Amino acid sequence: MIRLSRLSDYGIVILTRLAREPGRAMAASTLARATAVSTAMTGKILKLLVRADILVSQRGVRGGYALARPPETITVAQIIEALDGPIALTSCADPLVHACGIESLCPARDGWRRINRAIREALAGITLAEMARTVPDVPPPNLETRPRAAASEPAAATIGAR
Amino acid sequence: MIRLSRLSDYGIVILTRLAREPGRAMAASTLARATAVSTAMTGKILKLLVRADILVSQRGVRGGYALARPPETITVAQIIEALDGPIALTSCADPLVHACGIESLCPARDGWRRINRAIREALAGITLAEMARTVPDVPPPNLETRPRAAASEPAAATIGAR
DNA sequence: GGGAAATAGAACCGAACCGGTTCTGTTTCA
DNA sequence: TGAAACAGAACCGGTTCGGTTCTATTTCCC
Ligand code: FES
Ligand code: FES
Numbered sequence: 001m002i003r004l005s006r007l008s009d010y011g012i013v014i015l016t017r018l019a020r021e022p023g024r025a026m027a028a029s030t031l032a033r034a035t036a037v038s039t040a041m042t043g044k045i046l047k048l049l050v051r052a053d054i055l056v057s058q059r060g061v062r063g064g065y066a067l068a069r070p071p072e073t074i075t076v077a078q079i080i081e082a083l084d085g086p087i088a089l090t091s092c093a094d095p096l097v098h099a100c101g102i103e104s105l106c107p108a109r110d111g112w113r114r115i116n117r118a119i120r121e122a123l124a125g126i127t128l129a130e131m132a133r134t135v136p137d138v139p140p141p142n143l144e145t146r147p148r149a150a151a152s153e154p155a156a157a158t159i160g161a162r
Numbered sequence: 163m164i165r166l167s168r169l170s171d172y173g174i175v176i177l178t179r180l181a182r183e184p185g186r187a188m189a190a191s192t193l194a195r196a197t198a199v200s201t202a203m204t205g206k207i208l209k210l211l212v213r214a215d216i217l218v219s220q221r222g223v224r225g226g227y228a229l230a231r232p233p234e235t236i237t238v239a240q241i242i243e244a245l246d247g248p249i250a251l252t253s254c255a256d257p258l259v260h261a262c263g264i265e266s267l268c269p270a271r272d273g274w275r276r277i278n279r280a281i282r283e284a285l286a287g288i289t290l291a292e293m294a295r296t297v298p299d300v301p302p303p304n305l306e307t308r309p310r311a312a313a314s315e316p317a318a319a320t321i322g323a324r
Numbered sequence: 325g326g327g328a329a330a331t332a333g334a335a336c337c338g339a340a341c342c343g344g345t346t347c348t349g350t351t352t353c354a
Numbered sequence: 355t356g357a358a359a360c361a362g363a364a365c366c367g368g369t370t371c372g373g374t375t376c377t378a379t380t381t382c383c384c
Binding site: 325326327328329330331332333334335336337338339340341342343344345346347348349350351352353354 | 355356357358359360361362363364365366367368369370371372373374375376377378379380381382383384
Binding site: 189212223225226 | 332
């Protein structure tokens with residue numbers, strides 16, 4: 001299973017929340033509460049996103065984070081790159097830092113480039129704005145119809161906490 | 163960095179080698195030598211690919227592995243799924259096995275689907291045949307031009323071995 | 325018929341990576 | 355001046371995964 005790191009996972013969730021009200025700035029603690037990601041993780045992620053110029057921060061009391069640019073111009077590829085480094089499926093991706101050592105006889109060599117480009121383009125084709133616009137047609141499902149009752153799951157679960 | 167597991171990495175290399183001569187069957191040891199992947203790893207991978215009906219095997223002396231179908235009908239998505247399980251970037255991918263627990267308030271929810279579909283389609287759009295056809299225009303680069311001399315790297319490196 | 329050569333399958337191990345926390349420092353505002 | 359918020363780094367334990375090894379089974383050839 002190709003897995004996206006939790007960092008990017010949570011990061012996208014958080015950013016999507018921010019993209020709902022593009023102008024508005026929110027404190028890390030507020031965002032943590034809004035997304036149910038642990039406050040520590042939230043802080044870590046937000047700091048990384050500021051470094052990548054995806055967010056801008058205001059320090060001090062009444063501080064907070066806001067999108068640095070309109071959500072239409074932020075792609076998930078950029079987000080993932082900010083949090084997890086360059087998007088490359090295999091070590092053979094970047095011809096510069098090529099570490100596989102068998103390139104001379106490797107039969108797949110330039111096939112890798114195809115794959116990596118495909119993924120990168122797919123990820124670059126989705127903007128934060130698209131992520132944020134939820135399908136409003138589908139109303140929240142009637143609680144009656146939900147399979148297992150809420151009794152079994154802890155109320156107000158917080159993810160990103162042991 | 164979104165990383166592809168080594169299993170899939172090597173698997174694609176090995177399959178690409180097989181796709182060069184679609185009809186021909188090769189022994190695991192032969193393939194290992196041809197791809198510079200350790201024999202143990204090669205065996206493990208080949209067995210998994212047989213289970214997924216991507217390869218067919220012939221046991222006993224003079225045994226070996228061959229593609230189960232023409233390489234044009236094998237996609238990298240299928241290969242990765244065979245070796246690493248279902249392709250899903252995040253835990254929120256499959257609506258059935260959804261484990262995140264905050265779906266009710268998660269702002270990104272249906273954005274995930276978009277992302278997962280995008281990469282799945284990208285991966286399903288590349289066939290093994292395409293991977294195998296190398297670009298014959300570019301001749302092997304002149305050794306003179308290579309930056310670091312081969313002295314520093316062990317000759318005939320075998321990957322997948324400590 | 326027996327043995328060598330090959331695949332089938334499972335169990336096992338160590339180590340790198342990663343998710344998550346914590347602590348200290350700095351900025352801002354009331 | 356102190357509380358509230360961000361900045362940045364260090365740290366730590368656990369899971370996962372790459373890789374190996376061992377045993378069983380099948381097949382061919384002598
Ligand atoms: S695996 Fe590195 S060039 Fe093919
Ligand atoms: S993170 Fe699970 S639904 Fe959004």
